[in-house]
Amino acid sequence: MHASCNHFSAPKWDESKPRELTQYFKELEYLFRDCGITDHTQMKEYTARYVTYNTAETWTGLLKFRATTIPVGDQAATAISYENWKEAVMRLYPGAEESTCYTVDELH
Numbered sequence: 001m002h003a004s005c006n007h008f009s010a011p012k013w014d015e016s017k018p019r020e021l022t023q024y025f026k027e028l029e030y031l032f033r034d035c036g037i038t039d040h041t042q043m044k045e046y047t048a049r050y051v052t053y054n055t056a057e058t059w060t061g062l063l064k065f066r067a068t069t070i071p072v073g074d075q076a077a078t079a080i081s082y083e084n085w086k087e088a089v090m091r092l093y094p095g096a097e098e099s100t101c102y103t104v105d106e107l108h
Contacts, residue, residue, distance in 0.1 A: 011050045018093040024050075025086060040082040047086075064088045 013024035
């Protein structure tokens with residue numbers, strides 16, 4: 001996972017193609033499993049490493065990136081996992097959800 005973000009084999013995502021964001025996350029998650037990375041903070045950091053500076057700044061600026069827990073009203077704090085953060089990132093890009101995929105029949 002320590003490949004340069006400019007290396008040809010590094011995961012990439014073009015933000016002009018929001019539908020490909022899900023694939024970007026899937027590829028990274030495969031690499032996390034392959035490299036034995038389970039720490040949620042480290043997973044967030046790697047995910048933000050392979051995108052443009054502006055995109056990384058947006059993603060790391062989300063409260064869910066830095067926080068490990070956030071209070072929920074007067075209840076106990078809720079843990080902020082990689083999955084919670086990923087969902088917040090996905091919401092930034094309308095059309096990025098897997099549910100926006102269509103079959104050939106639906107396109108006719």
